[in-house]
Amino acid sequence: MSEGAEIVEFLRRIFERRSVHPPASITGILGSSRKDGNTRALTDAVFQHLDDARLFDLSDLSIAPYDYKHVHMQDDFLPLAEMMAQSKAIIFASPVYWYSMSAQMKVFFDRLTDLTETHKTLGRSFSGKAAYLVATGGGKTPPPSFEAPFAETAGYFGMHWGGMLHRSFGKHCPLATEIKADATAFADKIETSLQAADAMSARGVLAA
Numbered sequence: 091m092s093e094g095a096e097i098v099e100f101l102r103r104i105f106e107r108r109s110v111h112p113p114a115s116i117t118g119i120l121g122s123s124r125k126d127g128n129t130r131a132l133t134d135a136v137f138q139h140l141d142d143a144r145l146f147d148l149s150d151l152s153i154a155p156y157d158y159k160h161v162h163m164q165d166d167f168l169p170l171a172e173m174m175a176q177s178k179a180i181i182f183a184s185p186v187y188w189y190s191m192s193a194q195m196k197v198f199f200d201r202l203t204d205l206t207e208t209h210k211t212l213g214r215s216f217s218g219k220a221a222y223l224v225a226t227g228g229g230k231t232p233p234p235s236f237e238a239p240f241a242e243t244a245g246y247f248g249m250h251w252g253g254m255l256h257r258s259f260g261k262h263c264p265l266a267t268e269i270k271a272d273a274t275a276f277a278d279k280i281e282t283s284l285q286a287a288d289a290m291s292a293r294g295v296l297a298a
């Protein structure tokens with residue numbers, strides 16, 4: 091495919107995805123081995139208290155592992171990155187699998203490398219956004235190393251790290267009242283930060 095045709099194809103894919111999923115203020119990205127598992131339940135409990143948020147389940151998308159020759163430019167990674175670029179905040183959602191993020195989420199994270207190589211402008215546009223993490227695990231607390239790759243990667247792209255909500259379900263399914271309250275408080279924290287950021291940028295515009 092010629093370079094021009096590639097660009098047209100890329101824009102067509104973005105347009106198609108936007109018409110199905112118009113950009114939201116908050117983009118969520120869920121990577122779990124089950125669509126209706128604990129992480130989805132906790133994430134839904136957060137999202138139901140957010141005004142303008144859209145959740146993408148990586149299992150619905152086709153995103154190939156990172157390739158040094160960038161042979162997977164036509165898959166769903168770039169349209170998803172475009173969605174992120176249109177949002178003010180990103181919420182990652184992953185279970186703890188073997189002390190780490192899920193394999194689905196790791197494939198997605200590795201592909202962020204494309205935004206430092208072939209699509210640098212898109213990567214730079216992440217700067218100033220806020221990033222959060224919703225996580226579930228079998229243990230009461232996450233492994234000490236769990237949050238770092240999310241927070242460090244957000245920092246690499248100039249994003250503000252907003253923190254993690256990690257909960258262990260135990261036998262509590264559907265969600266225990268206490269966990270629901272924690273999810274509501276986490277959503278409130280995100281909304282409050284977004285409103286504060288909006289107010290600051292409005293003041294900046296007025297002052298300019």
Ligand SMILES: Cc1cc2nc3c(=O)[nH]c(=O)nc-3n(C[C@H](O)[C@H](O)[C@H](O)COP(=O)(O)O)c2cc1C
Binds near residue numbers: 185187189226
């Ligand atoms: C493959 C696998 C590995 C897991 N490894 C861990 C672990 O290292 N630490 C932990 O606390 N829980 C671990 N768990 C438990 C899950 O994190 C926990 O059940 C989580 O809530 C599952 O979320 P899900 O329903 O979205 O998959 C593991 C579960 C699976 C299936």
